[in-house]
Amino acid sequence: MKSAVRVQLSFMMFLEFFIWGAWFVTLGTFVLKNLQDTSATQVSVAFLTQSIGAVIAPFIVGIIADRFIAAQVILGVIHLIGTALLWICSGMTTFDSFYPVLLVYMILYMPTLALVNAISFRQMSDPSKEFSFIRVFGTVGWIIAGLLIGWLHWEKTNSLDLTFKMAAAASLLLGVFSFTLPKTPPSKKGTKVSVREILGLDAIRMLKNRSYLLFFLSSIAICIPLAFYYNFTNPFLNEIGMDAAAGKQSMGQMSEFLFMLVMPLFFARLGVKKMLALGMLAWVIRYTLFAYxxxxxxxxxxxxxxxxxxxxxxxxxxxxxxxxDKIAGEEFKSSAQGFVTLATYGVGMLIGFLISGPIVEAYKTSGGHNWQTIWLIPAGIAGAVLVLFMLFFRDNKVDKNTVVKH
Structure with a gap:
């Protein structure tokens, strides 16, 4: 990969995740403090917009990016529209007015997670070695967003409307910059579109691979407890009195940055199964630490x-x-990335968002919440998923026999 292309892709990743991290980390606190008469259940409903967007993502990316319009063009148009929507969100004072705007934004934003991956993978000869060094700049973007929020004391001064304005400015920049990215034309342009493909069923062919089917189901299941983290970590830390909670949370992305750099080494030594299992075990430990x-x-x-x-x-x-990316093969890389987004940020977290809010509401106390019991629930779910995954997943070597035939 040319150095100039590497710089472009890195900056793309930086802005993509800066935009998300600029408002998403503190969304729960924004809903509870900046909007009138809200509850933990409405926090879950706000986060649910992410899952709705993720469910729709494979259809937008798989149909449009694979067949009609270049991925970088779609990326640019979405972020330009997103600029206006984020700015509108910053001025909302009631949940009823805030929610529909946020919903439209997330329906547009979630497909871009697959688009930036697809644009990156198309420029690489070996994504298992090259991708992590590009993706790590997305982590840097998320870190800087969190540090800025903490440094500017927006949580303490109840100024979280500014997070949406900051995200809007970054979205405008990425929208314009996207049109300069390497051309990523649709791989199936000019071919006939079938009903099967319109419904996004091409990527479902990957589930014929037994190992991938188990990974897909595990992805859905592990994202149920993950929703608790996204929904309520920032309100939890603020409620128990942690100063500059969003800034402290950015240490998680700093850790992500470091592990991203050494991922190729771990990937080569551990393989898919052990890597995935260690990730799930870390969730169990994290929630237990939060509980106590x-x-x-x-x-x-x-x-x-x-x-x-x-x-x-x-x-x-x-x-x-x-x-x-390896299982999908060359022809449906864009729709494949949209498909894994469907499993994780879509179906799994949709279930998690639906149950986490009522659970947190059920353990509300006169002085706040019973956080110990709340956090032990996702710890138990993650532990059960880990055990089942270790028992049934087979880490088959990805080769020409495991790649989906189209």
Missing amino acids: GNIDTNYWMLIVGIVLHGICYDFFFVTGQIYT
Whole structure:
């Protein structure tokens, strides 16, 4: 890969995840504090927009990017529209007005996660070695967003509307920059579109591979407890009195950055199964630390739980993206990335978002929440998924016999 292309892809990843991290980490706190008369259940409903967007993502990416319009053009148009939607979100004061705008934005944004991966993979000869060094700049973007929020004290001063404005500015920049990215034309342009492909069923062919089917089901299941983290970590840390919680949470992305750099080494030595299993085990440990951590004597547990994010995210999600790219083969790389987004950010987290809000609401107390019981619930779910995964997943070597035939 040429150095100029590497720089372009790295900057693309930086902006893509800066935009997301700029408002997403503090969304729960924004809903509870900036909008009128809201509850934990409405926090879950707000986060649910991510899952709705992820469910739709394979249809947008698989149909349009694989057949009609170049991926970098779609990416640019979506982020330009997103600029206006994020700015509108910043001025909302009621949940009823905020929710539909956020929903439209996430329906547009979630497909871009697959698009940036597809654009990157098309420029690489060996994604298992090259992708992590590009993707790591997305982590840097998320870190800087969190540090800025903490440094500017937007949580403490109840100024989280500014997070959406910051994200809008970055979205405008990426929207314009996208049109300069390497051309990523549709791989099946000019061919006949069948009903099967319109429904996104081409990528489902990957499920004929037994190992991939088990990975897909595990991805759905592990994202149920993951939803608890996204929904309520920031409100939890703010409620128990952690100063600059969003800034502290960025240590998780710093850990992600470090593990991303050494992922090729781990991938070569451990293989897919062990990488995925370690990622799931880290989730079990993290939630247990949150359950027993506090702002005084067990403050270290909170910090370690945050720092474990590097293993939690990289070993499961990035490994899964690489694994999916190999299984999919050349012809349907874009729709394949959209498909794994459907499993993780879509179906799995949709279930998690639906159950996490009512659970947190059920353990509400006069002084806040019973966080120990709340966090032990996702710890138990993650532990059960890990055991089942270890028993049934087979780490078959990906070769010409395991790649999906189209």
